[in-house]
Amino acid sequence: MSDQIDFDQFLAVDIRVGTITRAEDFPEARKPAIKLWVDFGPEIGEKKSSAQITAHYTPDGLIGKQVVAVVNFPPRQIGPMKSEVLVLGLHDSAGGVVLLAPDHPVPNGERMC
Template structure:
C-alpha cells in the first residue's frame, strides 16, 4: 500500500499543462531519451525536460502535443543537459513510459487541480 499524504502536501506539487515545441535526440543519455522544449505559458515560459519515451513516441508525434509537467522540482542534470521540469507518464511493466494525457486542449501553464 502507498504512503498516505495530506491534500496540503499534494497541493505543493505544481502539475501544469505545457505544449512540446521542440524534440531532439539525446544520445548522451544513459537510456534512450529525447530532449524536449515545453511551452508552459507566459508566467513560467519555455522549460527543458528529458524524457525516456523514444520506444513509444516518434519526434513527429510529440511535436505540438500537450503534456503534464511537474514545474516545481529542482533542476536535474542528465549527462550534459539540465532538465528543468518532469514530464509525467505511466511506467509499464517493461519500463516503457506512456505520457499522461490531457483530454482537451487547455491554456499552457494551467494547473492541474
C-alpha cells in the same frame, strides 16, 4: 499503496500542462531518451526536460502535443543537459512510458486541480 499525505503536501507539487515546441533525440543520455522543450505559458515560460519515452514516441511526432509535468522540482543534470521539469507518464505492460496528457486542449500553464 504508498504512505498517505495530507492535502497541503499534495498542493505543494505544482503540476501543469504545456505544449511540446521542440524535441530531439538525446544520444548522450545513459538510457534512450528524447530532449523536450515545453511551453507552459507566459507565467512559467518554456522549460527543458529529458524523457525516456522512445518506446512509443519519436521527436517529430511530439511537436504540438500537450503533456503534464511537475514544474517546481529543482533542475537536474542529465548528461550535458539540465532538465528543468519532470514530464509525467505511466509504464505500459512492456515497461515503455506513455505520456500523461489532457484529452481536450487546455491553456498552457493550467494547473492540475
